[in-house]
Amino acid sequence: MPSPETEFSPNYVKQAVEILVHHQQATVSLLQRRLRLGYSKAQRLMMLLEEEGFVLAASETGQRDLVPNLKNGNNACRVKNLFSVNQDSELIMDVLGVVEIFKKEFDSVCEKFFIYDLALSEVASCAEEHVWKPGVYVFWRPAGVVKVGRHLTNARKRALEHIRDNTGGSMAGLADDPDARLILFTLKDPEDMHWAAAVEIFLERELNPEIRSGRLG
The missing domain is CATH 3.40.1440.10 (GIY-YIG endonuclease)
Structure with a gap:
């Protein structure tokens, strides 16, 4: 089985982050629904998002949350308007x-x-x-x-x-x-x-x- 880093492209990770930010949730089930993934693959993606610093580690109850700079109260650091910037600084x-x-x-x-x-x-x-x-x-x-x-x-x-x-x-x-x-x-x-x-x-x-x-x- 490939590692999460090679299984998910950078753009795929970005899309997953945007989904979580848009819904202000960090749940495996949300990734399953929006990206049409099976549970195991969605779980691996969530673990990668944690490793990359987008979501917090699971609590004792198993719940996760977005890191503080992706929450509603800190708009300057949020993923904005579902756009990204490529190496030529063009909006994609x-x-x-x-x-x-x-x-x-x-x-x-x-x-x-x-x-x-x-x-x-x-x-x-x-x-x-x-x-x-x-x-x-x-x-x-x-x-x-x-x-x-x-x-x-x-x-x-x-x-x-x-x-x-x-x-x-x-x-x-x-x-x-x-x-x-x-x-x-x-x-x-x-x-x-x-x-x-x-x-x-x-x-x-x-x-x-x-x-x-x-x-x-």
Whole structure:
């Protein structure tokens, strides 16, 4: 079994910290729910967060808490706005940030969508009931958002075609990136497909993907 340091990438650790800070909790069950992890893996991640100084050691009752500088009262030291900074000091949007932007803009219709955050390596084999429905897809990697698109029949199928066809001359390489992810916003009711168009246009403009949609200009 790999050590926690090699099992979890720096970006994955950062995403876990942002989840804990956002909810102001430090529980294994929260990591399980938000990152879709089994208990053992979530526990190993929590132990790494403790070793890295993000959470306190468990109390006698087994409860944990965030370290003081990540609590609400010390905003200067908190993880802010779900952004990170790369070596070139550019703001980079993370996965949770993409979802939060969607929810903030489309709060009144969020219930019309299923939201999936999948490692690119598991997209084709994902057996979730609604992953194949019409909707919007967002390709993400640690350097930022790669592409936004939509399909009015099967969003997952169209997304995978971008990898197959090497859209933009670079997307096939995402298949070899262990940190690459696909965020899917699929519709519960295909009759609401006009919302897919609205979400795609909004996210294309907000996320500024590396590969722009030719349809949107």
